[in-house]
Amino acid sequence: AAAPAINPSILGCDYAQLGQEIADMEQAGAKVLHLDVMDGHFVPNFTFGMTIVEAARRATELPLDVHLMMEQPGRYIRQFREAGADVITVHEEVCRDQSELADLVAQIRELDALAGIAINPPTPLERIDKVAGNCDLILCMSVMPGFGGQEFDHVALEKLAALRDRPDVTAFLEVDGGVNVETIADCTAAGANMLVVGSAISGSDNYRQRIVELERLIK
Numbered sequence: 001a002a003a004p005a006i007n008p009s010i011l012g013c014d015y016a017q018l019g020q021e022i023a024d025m026e027q028a029g030a031k032v033l034h035l036d037v038m039d040g041h042f043v044p045n046f047t048f049g050m051t052i053v054e055a056a057r058r059a060t061e062l063p064l065d066v067h068l069m070m071e072q073p074g075r076y077i078r079q080f081r082e083a084g085a086d087v088i089t090v091h092e093e094v095c096r097d098q099s100e101l102a103d104l105v106a107q108i109r110e111l112d113a114l115a116g117i118a119i120n121p122p123t124p125l126e127r128i129d130k131v132a133g134n135c136d137l138i139l140c141m142s143v144m145p146g147f148g149g150q151e152f153d154h155v156a157l158e159k160l161a162a163l164r165d166r167p168d169v170t171a172f173l174e175v176d177g178g179v180n181v182e183t184i185a186d187c188t189a190a191g192a193n194m195l196v197v198g199s200a201i202s203g204s205d206n207y208r209q210r211i212v213e214l215e216r217l218i219k
């Protein structure tokens, strides 16, 4: 399995200084950036679309991990890829069934991006059991998506551990929501190797110090 990587979310950053914020994250040691797209429909909040992904793409060469919290993601996958997304993750909850989810995975891979599937805390693993062995990333949400700064839901840990123990699952295992100095070690112990961190980094006054601190907890 891949070594665990901290994946800072730009959700809480200052968008008036996006380029500088991204440069700061990169200098602080980020190896991947997590971009949260919210449509005001699948989740009760809006963030941004492909315009900002494209702006982030011009600000850094780091891989961009784009988390699509939106309905009908298939309509926009190509545009997010063209904007510079390297990983595109779609939610199970917006799909009719697993064959629709498998089609989205195929569509993302067709564009030479890595294909991720995400499940919310109440969504059981059975809902993705047929596609889990045939995607590039599985995101177990540890909060209901929509906002940064929420409390970590431990239900994600059981799912991560179950996925880690499935021999056919080779995908990155990602966790997102409430990951901080208190919860990060439990996540890697359960098998997560992509650790999305929002407010624990963006809310700290020293990004580098916080990333180093988090890294120490998972090594």
Ligand code: DX5
Pocket: 009, 011, 012, 034, 036, 067, 143, 144, 145, 146, 147, 148, 149, 150, 176, 177, 178, 179, 196, 197, 198, 199, 200
């Ligand atoms: C939540 C987003 C997260 C968010 C995490 O809906 O998907 O990526 O940025 O923020 P924290 O780490 O503050 O929970």
Ligand code: ZN
Pocket: 009, 034, 035, 036, 067, 176, 196
């Ligand atoms: Zn996210």
